[in-house]
Amino acid sequence: MLQHNIVVIGSLNYDILVQQDRLPEIGETFTGNELMLMPGGKGANQAVQCAKLGLNVNMVGCVGNDIYGSELIKSLNENGVSVDNISQRGKTSGIGIVQILESGDYCSTIIKGANYLISEPDIHDGLFSDRPLLILQSEIPDRVVERAISVARRHDCQILLNNAPAREISPQALSQVDLLVVNETEASFMSKTAVTSVKEAMTCAAALQQKVNGRVIITLGEKGAVLSGDAGARHYPAVFCPDVVDTTGAGDSFIGGIAYCLVNNIDLEEAIPFAAKISSCSIQKYGGQSSFPMLPDVAHALTQNRQRLFG
Secondary structure, three states: OOOEEEEEEOOOOOEEEEEEEOOOOOOOOOOEEEEEEEEEOHHHHHHHHHHHHHOOOEEEEEOOHHHHHHHHHHHHHHHHHEEEEEEOOOOOOOOEEEOOOOOOOEEEEOOOHHHHHHHHHOOHHHOOOOOOOOEEEOOOOOOHHHHHHHHHHHHOOEEEEEEEOOOOOOOHOOOOOOOOEHHHHHHHHOOOOOOOOOOHHHHHHHHHOOOOOOOEEEHHHOEEEEEEOOOOOEEEEOOOOOOOOOOOHHHHHHHHHHHHHHOOOOOOHHHHHHHHHHHHHHHHOOHOOOOOOOOOHHHHHHHHHHHHHOO
16 A cells, blocks of 8 residues: 555645736726636645655545546546545536736636535545645635644644635644745735735744744745744745746645655755745746646755755
């Protein structure tokens, strides 16, 4: 029986991407430039990036009994992600409608679909018997997320929570999270304070760290990322990328890089620049999963970071 380094419990969405010069005004009909259809969802994206980095990944979630659900399962299979714990329920899969602007920035609307048909009985002890790293996001019911945290903690698993899109997490569940990863918007929501600068992010990360069991990372896009850990808060500059095409899935790609390092006992001091490099590769192509790099594409970045840090 294959042991899994990673269990991802989360969303699977079929993405409809529209590339356009700008967003329309209220009441305006605006012409887009290109339409793209591809598998996505924060959970599935993170699972695929982990698998592309050579990890054994078990995805837990739900898709609909439609053509989109079949395509989502097929994509995970093709990328080496175990789909044994993906169920087909209901008529409609989750859908992501993504508008990609000329700058590479994006905005999106998510249709919940089958993602909200995953239930607490789907989260059982057998998922965690080999003490895998658990990765969670917030595109599935909150009661399922909190159930997963509770069961994983019984098995002494590491727990990585990407609270995206941001929502309220009970203090008890949050206190069991080993690594919280959020962007500046999500950090603002969780802390009820503005996070618009590196300084504010460092203050916010330190405050959020008091609520979790371990450490906090706040990603800041082109401003890099902030880590709050045992040694206090530290800022990591972004990896320069001159050819930004589409930032869809960049945060999920970053999570995959962090997960790779956690499973391989690589400290977050090395992990964050490595994950940033992976994320920078993903934004040079359209889409999410298809743009994610393989381990041979980015392994040199980890070697370079170690040489820089340790000589």
